[in-house]
Amino acid sequence: MENIIKRVHSxxxxxxxxxxxxxxxGSRLWGMESSNSDYDxxxxxLISKEKYFDFIKCRDLVExxxxxxxxxxxDLDKMFNLMAKSNPTVLEWxxxxxxxxxxxxxxxxxxNEILKxxxxxxxxxxxxxxxxxxxxxxxxxxxxxxxxxIRGILSATxxxxxxxxxxxxxxxxxxxxxxxxxxxLGNICLAKKIQSEEKTYIEDENxxxxxxxxxxxxxxxxxxxxxxAATKSNLIKVLSEYCxxxxxxxxxxx
Numbered sequence: 001m002e003n004i005i006k007r008v009h010s011x012x013x014x015x016x017x018x019x020x021x022x023x024x025x026g027s028r029l030w031g032m033e034s035s036n037s038d039y040d041x042x043x044x045x046l047i048s049k050e051k052y053f054d055f056i057k058c059r060d061l062v063e064x065x066x067x068x069x070x071x072x073x074x075d076l077d078k079m080f081n082l083m084a085k086s087n088p089t090v091l092e093w094x095x096x097x098x099x100x101x102x103x104x105x106x107x108x109x110x111x112n113e114i115l116k117x118x119x120x121x122x123x124x125x126x127x128x129x130x131x132x133x134x135x136x137x138x139x140x141x142x143x144x145x146x147x148x149x150i151r152g153i154l155s156a157t158x159x160x161x162x163x164x165x166x167x168x169x170x171x172x173x174x175x176x177x178x179x180x181x182x183x184x185l186g187n188i189c190l191a192k193k194i195q196s197e198e199k200t201y202i203e204d205e206n207x208x209x210x211x212x213x214x215x216x217x218x219x220x221x222x223x224x225x226x227x228x229a230a231t232k233s234n235l236i237k238v239l240s241e242y243c244x245x246x247x248x249x250x251x252x253x254x
Contacts, residue, residue, distance in 0.1 A: 004041060004069075004100050011064055011071060016048035018250055020076065021107075024098035025089075031168040032147060032190060034198045038068035041100065042093050044079035049251045076246070080239045083114060084232075086122035088155075091115070095167055105249065110242050115164065117235040121226040123159035127152045131218055141202050141211060147189040149214045150182055156221050182217045185210060 005022075012019050026040035027033040051058050060078040064071040074082070074090075082090045094111050104110065131152030134145055147169075154172055155165040166172040169190060173183050189210075192200065202210055247253065 001100060004039065007069060008041065008043075008071070008073075008101060011062060012045055012073065015058075015062075016050070017062070017073075017075075018046040018048070019073075019101055019103065020044055020046060020246075021094075021104050022073070022099070022101040023093055023096035024100070025093060025096065026070075029092070029096050029098055029167055030151065031170055032144075032151075032193060034144070034193055034196060034200075036197050038070050041069070041071045042073075043101070044074045044076055046076050046247070046250050052247075052251065076243065080243055084236050084239055086119040086235070088123045088126040091118065091123075092167060095164075097167070104246070110238070113238045114235065117229075117231040117238060118164075119229040119232060119235075120159045120162050121228045123165075124156050124224070124226045127156035127159060127165075128218075128222055131156065131214075132222075141207050142198075143189045143192045143196065143200050143202060144198055146202065146210050146214060147186060147193055149218065150186040150189065153182065153214070153217050153221050154186070156224075160221070160224050160226055181213055185213050 008019060008022050020043065022041055022043035023029070024040060025042040027037045028039065045062070046052070047058055060075045062071070062073040079090060083094075091114070094114065129152075131149045134148045134152065151169055151172070154176075158165045158172070158175055163175060166175055169186065173179075173186060176183060
């Protein structure tokens with residue numbers, strides 16, 4: 001962990017950016033990592049005070065892909081704009097239990113206020129889209145691909161019930177009252193993925209059955225319609241107040 005933190009600080013210091021919050025995302029966060037999974041470090045930063053007041057706008061993200069070090073950092077404004085839309089990806093970031101660096105004051109209160117006011121419609125359609133995009137054809141079907149589709153379908157199902165999906169996939173399975181064919185398949189794929197490398201293909205004798213199971217479930221969940229929440233104004237208020245507070249503190253503005 002120390003090496004990752006040093007790498008994050010070194011990367012951001014090149015532009016005098018102020019690191020705020022960095023976590024592990026992706027398969028390691030979801031409890032789905034393989035033996036050769038890389039490290040997906042995600043988070044956000046403040047640009048330097050000089051660049052903040054400059055009229056020349058700078059890029060709103062920093063990206064590094066170097067071996068198994070996959071790093072993405074958004075600037076604060078980009079991050080908060082995504083949270084204002086209840087973007088599920090960044091909502092997963094602030095819920096991560098693998099935290100490398102956190103310099104956000106009163107973080108738990110802030111996080112809880114965000115999660116109290118999210119729009120489940122945004123979560124639902126994101127996870128349905130995630131499942132559909134992963135599963136575009138019947139060729140070259142890996143255990144990883146099927147597992148990602150299952151995660152998307154189950155997350156969308158929970159969002160349709162106004163439940164926040166657990167990040168660890170085994171805990172997500174437990175959010176359902178009873179096991180079903182999709183969860184049984186998820187357990188099979190999870191065990192295989194953890195024991196294998198990332199691109200392990202499903203055997204020919206199982207592929208069609210696995211594909212049919214996820215296709216049927218994906219079709220059913222896609223037929224649902226979810227209404228938007230009436231809490232967006234509350235969410236924007238929480239984000240605006242915290243953003244002003246954070247910038248005032250970090251930039252020493254009274």
